Amino acid sequence: MDPFEIRDHCRRNLNHYILRAFSLIRVPADPCILDIGCGSGVPTLALMEVCPGRFVAVDPDAHSLGRLRRKVEALDLSDRIELIQASIFELPPFPEKFDIVVAEGSLHIAGFEAGMAVANALLKSRGQALIHEPLAGDRKRRAFFKKSSLWLIDSFILDNKIWWNEYFACLERSIRENGGDSVFAEEAREIVEFKSHPERNRSIYYILQKSG
Secondary structure: OOHHHHHHHHHHHHHHHHHHHHHOOOOOOOOEEEEEOOOOOHHHHHHHHHOOOEEEEEEOOHHHHHHHHHHHHHOOOHHHEEEEEOOHHHOOOOOOOEEEEEEEOOHHHHOHHHHHHHHHHOEEEEEEEEEEEEOOOHHHHHHHHHHOOEEEEEEEEEOHHHHHHHHHHHHHHHHHHOOOOOOOHHHHHHHHHHHHOHHHOOEEEEEEEEOO
């Protein structure tokens, strides 16, 4: 395995959380879904398995997007998804707004309020959003949702035990089985950082609806 394969392998252990978030919304027939910051597409493909809608997946990283493209082609899903290399602030014009916007841990990288404003503008009236972010900053985000006319349907937390048991422990084991720390230096460093400050590794899913 290379670093991307190891990360994808372990990231799949967390897919049931995006599916839990997705189960909390009302999905229209043939929805149009925008995935902002899709990376190599592990959650994207999990959603495509349970939702027969049309997807647009966006990420600025060509390597990650290339990996997703190869997965999509291997699964014969190319007719259901459009892949776009761009940052959230460089998106092309779309012919219509989206029923659902998904952002799996990407908005805080761009700047949460600015990124969320773009996501909100791309949502249809009464459209829904699944947003996954670090738990730090939760109170400020909730205040932002209220002033942005976004209704918080539900939320749930992934604590540091979940992140260890379902991701980092898998990453540590996979590194050990595939060449060790010298081969996967960046991944090994992330594990050390997690063990040093496990309390920082908590995240939250927000399930939102735009006012209509």
